[in-house]
Amino acid sequence: MHPTIPQAPTAAEAPRSLHATCEEARRGQCGYCCAMPGEPCAFSGTGPDGYHVARFAWAEASGLISATDFDVALETAAADPFTIATVIYDQGGTGMLTYDQIPPERRTIGDATGRLDEHNGALGVALAQWLARDDTKAEPDARRAANTAMDEIDAMLRELHELRSRLVGEIRASDDLSAVRVDALLERSRRERAR
Numbered sequence: 001m002h003p004t005i006p007q008a009p010t011a012a013e014a015p016r017s018l019h020a021t022c023e024e025a026r027r028g029q030c031g032y033c034c035a036m037p038g039e040p041c042a043f044s045g046t047g048p049d050g051y052h053v054a055r056f057a058w059a060e061a062s063g064l065i066s067a068t069d070f071d072v073a074l075e076t077a078a079a080d081p082f083t084i085a086t087v088i089y090d091q092g093g094t095g096m097l098t099y100d101q102i103p104p105e106r107r108t109i110g111d112a113t114g115r116l117d118e119h120n121g122a123l124g125v126a127l128a129q130w131l132a133r134d135d136t137k138a139e140p141d142a143r144r145a146a147n148t149a150m151d152e153i154d155a156m157l158r159e160l161h162e163l164r165s166r167l168v169g170e171i172r173a174s175d176d177l178s179a180v181r182v183d184a185l186l187e188r189s190r191r192e193r194a195r
């Protein structure tokens with residue numbers, strides 16, 4: 001009987017970020033303002049690039065983005081109702097938080113690599129002693145070093161198993177939150193279109 005290793009959820013079904021959707025939309029020429037592939041329809045120089053709804057419609061028709069991606073992008077449009085001339089801004093970027101914005105309890109997952117480094121350092125020293133043993137005579141120090149190496153390996157395995165299961169849990173929770181967010185967006189979009 002093998003221990004159950006939890007599987008990490010896949011990202012395949014998750015909808016694209018607004019940034020990724022904009023990146024696909026910019027691959028085509030704009031049917032509204034004729035901006036060339038790769039060029040935004042609107043840009044301020046410092047602010048986010050903007051793309052006409054016409055380009056998202058083209059990207060969806062071309063199979064580059066899904067209907068859900070299109071809906072999620074439309075939800076960010078300020079204009080209601082939107083037209084093909086409505087500009088959608090790429091507010092996405094990487095969406096990374098600054099260190100100060102990260103909740104303290106979330107930061108601790110990064111500490112695991114520091115602990116692994118320490119164990120790995122001790123393992124390196126122990127292995128260096130072990131591999132230099134002279135098997136023609138008793139080497140109690142080398143034998144002790146072998147035990148130390150085993151302990152460090154066990155500690156690293158424990159550390160890695162804990163890290164992996166924490167990561168799987170965090171991925172699940174994060175995917176659930178984004179599914180809830182997308183459902184809410186789609187529901188609002190449906191209601192507004194029905195008006």
Ligand SMILES: [Zn+2]
Pocket residue numbers: 030031032033034035041051052055
């Ligand atoms: Zn355009």
